[in-house]
Amino acid sequence: MTKTLNYYNQCAEAYNETTLNIEFDSKREMLLKYLQPNAHILDLGCGSGRDSKGFLQNGYKVTAVDGSKELCKIASKNIGQDVICQLFNELDAVNEFDGVWACASLLHLPTNELKQTLKRVEKALKKDGYFYASFKYGDFEGERDGRYFNDFTEVSFSTLLKEFPNLELQEVEVTTDVIPGRENVSWLNVIMKKID
Template identity: 45%
Template sequence: MPNTTLNYYNQHAQTFNDSTLNVDMSALYREFLPYVAQNGHVLDAGCGSARDAAYFKSQGFSVSAFDASPALAKLASNYLQQPVAVKTFQELECINKYDGIWCCASLLHVPKVELPQVFLNLQSALKPNGVLYVSFKYGTQEREHNGRKFTDLNEQLLSDLINQHTQLRIIKHWQSVDQRPERENEVWLNALLTHSKAKL
């Protein structure tokens, strides 16, 4: 994560936490969870408030979580009632560990040039029949907004990235609007991915 972005989250951790904790993500859970093995191990990668990790935990899944921001990780750990690691996507180093990996509004802070390696890290961490959820703000640019750096993707850019650099394949992708109040004009690209040889 770029230093400016990390500084933003460390300085605004409580405000960000409060603004995202109660957002209704049920429509996305309904897309993701049917692909995750029952009582499987889910990683909330770039977990922010740990809102989603807490939901998965309440549904009987084993949950791990990390965030690059120490301030957010501390708040998330308190909310989740378990340790939340301070880690970046670039530091994710495990093999065949997770039945599901949830990257909700987190990969969008990875510089575009680093995304191929990050997707390879996620691919390695995923079990052969596991599922990966990702979301990006919809677009084609790398940009800075309100003190944070973003990498925006559309369907074609995501497909090119996955097909050229990984053994993942896209199960489906779709667009959605932001669920936060007064953010309804923001469009998100969502996608579910799995290993190219995985059986669904």
């Protein structure tokens, strides 16, 4: 994880420029259609703050978190509120959030750490809360382009989720990368509901 965080700390400005103004309303709608107005959303691994900004502009309450100190500084400016600098394994909220948004963030965790984080997210969600996550599509796990990646398919993610009976899969969508020049990259988008 250290190498991945170093990557984001060193490339924070470039990452911000690449991601901040991408049109992402339709992806956010995947989660928002399940939530009430003014719901409280945890943006877990908020990066540049693009999605936190979108949620705030639509009247939602947002808690934004990222593990990269440099991205936290940039995202705080972008969204106009403090971003909490925290690693996934430091999440300790209980029954606090109506929704959790983990866009292209949990994909940096090795499987054992991902399972621990899913337990923490489950605890942080209120009953009947919803949880969005996205992963690069495939079956690769390991280092790629200076970062750790854990890719999933519909089958491998469903298998992983069997260990979390309280997280019920609601929706799965495979989409194409929205960043220009990455049209050949596919993503697995999943929505889960905390049922107990």
